[in-house]
Amino acid sequence: MALYVDITKKLGNFTLNVKIATGSKSTALFGVSGSGKSITLKCIAGILKPDSGRIILNDRILFDSDKKINIPPQERNIGYLPQNFALFPDMNVSENIICGLQKHNRKERKSLCNDLLNRFDLYEIAHLYPHQISGGQQQRVALTRALATEPELLLFDEPFSSLDSLLKQQLGLDLLIMLKKFDGEILFVSHDKDEVCKLCESVCVIENGTNTNVKPLDAVLDCPKTISEALLAGIDNIGKISDSNLSEFGFIVDTEKSPNAKYVAIKSDSIKTDGSDCSIVFETVIVDIIRDSNKHYIICKANDKSKHLLVFTNDLNHCINEKITLSIDSKDIYYLK
Amino acid sequence: MDLYPLFNSIRISLISTLIVFFMGIFSAYYISKAPRIIKIALDVLFTLPLVLPPTVVGFLLIKILGPNHLIGEFFLNTFGVRLTMNWWSAVFATMVVIFPLMYRTARGAFQSFDTTLSDTAMTLGLSGSYIFWKLRMPYCKQGIIAGTVLSFARALGEYGATSMIAGYTPGKTATISTTVYQLWRIGQDDLAFKWIIINIIISAVVLFFINLIETKYHHKEAQNGSLR
Known part of the structure; x- marks a missing residue:
């Protein structure tokens, strides 16, 4: 066949x-x-x-x-x-x-x-x-x-x-x-x-x-x-990588393994909000909260120029303008052409 | 009252409508598939008789079919048949005049055809002629019927080209329209009125029929619209 x-x-x-x-x-x-x-x-x-x-x-x-x-x-x-x-x-x-x-x-x-x-x-x-x-x-x-x-x-x-x-x-x-x-x-x-x-x-x-x-x-x-x-694959966060390895989301990425990568992609549920120790840790501010039927998302921003990042969370007590530390494991980052 | 003109008019209209039915449909179908330039050129040519004065059509027909001209001479010499001044000579005139009506309504109907139907039909193994007769024609049925009825009505009313190519001979080439003209010329207004009433009744019935088809058509379109 x-x-x-x-x-x-x-x-x-x-x-x-x-x-x-x-x-x-x-x-x-x-x-x-x-x-x-x-x-x-x-x-x-x-x-x-x-x-x-x-x-x-x-x-x-x-x-x-x-x-x-x-x-x-x-x-x-x-x-x-x-x-x-x-x-x-x-x-x-x-x-x-x-x-x-x-x-x-x-x-x-x-x-x-x-x-x-x-x-x-x-x-x-x-x-x-x-x-x-x-x-x-x-x-x-x-x-x-x-x-x-x-x-x-x-x-x-x-x-x-x-x-x-x-x-x-x-x-x-x-x-x-x-x-x-x-x-x-x-x-x-x-x-x-x-x-x-x-x-x-x-x-x-x-x-x-x-x-x-x-x-x-x-x-x-x-x-x-x-x-x-x-x-x-249903990945919500896709952002460009600049020449200085800075992603649109405001954190530095390691492009050593895939030097031709132009974009990074991160699933909303693989970003951790509990401050755990990962290869990438950065500070953001919550700009909005989305309550889907049975899911709970927060929209975060690292600084004025950076792109919004959609993050899944189980914690229902977040509020807008709250500062939050996000951590991402390097194995959860996809490098795209 | 001699009813020959009524019989002759209907006979001429039926024959010309029947021929133009096939000619109009096939021209419309093949032109829709032709390259753009040819399409535009043929479209102008085929629609021209609709806007030309019937006398111009009649004149051109005499210059082609008349006994001293091109085709007319050929037929007279070869078969001994004169193409003008017979009752059936009027068929040539009505055919030319009603062709654009049939052609344009058929073309409009074909344009509304959903080509994914014929695409899918081909993948099912259905032949081109099956698709044409069993899918395309039923789909465009109302438009084509309306065009045919309209062509028939127009053929009944044809005067200019008919009088030039078939003339007026009572009991031979007389039609309703040429009879009305003749009766008025010789001052028999009361008889002319009878023919006018007959003519109005036929035309009104035909137009009523077209209206009926169109309402049915819109009704069906609304039904089909819900699934597309």
């Missing part, structure tokens, strides 16, 4: 230049909007034609600009789920699913469709039209329709972007259960770190049309190397 992509495509001022080689069952392309994630998916599906490069799926060449190969989307055996699910509005749920059964003859389609409706718990809404069912049901139908083609690879474009967070959570679970039954590979595009962490085994970060290597998700979460990876 492997997808290999090495393509370039120019669209106006934007140039996409991605190199992706996957190995695990589910891979995420993580990046902000406008980074080129969706274009990459469309190139892999065959909807857009790259300017040059190669796309290979399980030893089958789908696109090769040198050999002038460009397999049409109909024959790529790749499922594609766009953001809005793209259910066909003039067809009911069964008819939509039957569209995914083109490989089979007309007689088989009806019974295969019934099997799928049963398997994914859609029997009750089989006769309804897309505008008559809920967002979650629409997604289940779209996924069922894509799985009906028995694809080798399934492409997801921001499946939850338009949904509110409660529904998102529920759908995430539904999706996980449905995808467990799928043997193919999944490539998933997202700008939401929770989605990526929940659904994917490996991840590749894409920024301004170029990407990092595909890495196991755990490796990125344990040791982020770029700003995007730090965002993915």
Whole structure:
């Protein structure tokens, strides 16, 4: 099971230049909007034609600009789920699913469709039209329709972007259960770190049309190397390092181990407020206090010029303008390129 | 009262609408995929008959289809068929005049089509013609029906180019519009009035029908809007 992509495509001022080689069952392309994630998916599906490069799926060449190969989307055996699910509005749920059964003859389609409706718990809404069912049901139908083609690879474009967070959570679970039954590979595009962490085994970060290597998700979460990876790992404090090794947060960092580092990143929960003895200890003032539903954060500032630092604390007795000593262990500091 | 003009008008309008239905839809579809410069040039060319006076269209048609000109001469010599002054000659005139209406409404309808639907359909293995007839056309159905009805109504009312290329021969090329003109010219106002009432009734029914389609269309759009 492997997808290999090495393509370039120019669209106006934007140039996409991605190199992706996957190995695990589910891979995420993580990046902000406008980074080129969706274009990459469309190139892999065959909807857009790259300017040059190669796309290979399980030893089958789908696109090769040198050999002038460009397999049409109909024959790529790749499922594609766009953001809005793209259910066909003039067809009911069964008819939509039957569209995914083109490989089979007309007689088989009806019974295969019934099997799928049963398997994914859609029997009750089989006769309804897309505008008559809920967002979650629409997604289940779209996924069922894509799985009906028995694809080798399934492409997801921001499946939850338009949904509110409660529904998102529920759908995430539904999706996980449905995808467990799928043997193919999944490539998933997202700008939401929770989605990526929940659904994917490996991840590749894409920024301004170029990407990092595909890495196991755990490796990125344990040791982020770029700003995007730090965002993915949920690190709140990211600051620049000046030439004199002074970080934006107002403490001196030791850049001996990673001399090329341009940024430092510190998790809010690895900063200690109890004055314990660490390699970095510095004085700050509390400028604000945030009480989240069940968490408690303080926002600290070392001096007038320095950047705010978000610190997690269990101590509920802090007050604004209070002076506080922060300590950070050197192993809790991430150096980013 | 001789009802031949009514029969002839409806016959001409139906035939020209049927032909223009396909021509307009396919032009609109292929132009939407053409490079930008070609798109602009063809768009101007195809819309021109909408703003030109019908007499100009009629004049140009005579210069092409007339017995002493280009295509007209060829048909007369080869098949012995004269392209002008027959009842069906009016079909040429109405076709040219209503083509822009069909073309522009179809183009507008196609532009509203959500291309992720056709993208996804391709990945499901559906063919281009299936996508066109089963996805794109139903999606754009209301716009296209409205365009067709409007084209039919316009064809019924066509006078200028029709009178030039088919003339007025009672019982042969007479249509409602040319009959009204003829009756007024010879002072038979009461008979002209009867034809005018018939014409107004047909037009009103057609416009009522378009209105009905449009209200239904907006209703459906509102429903679909909730899921996009």
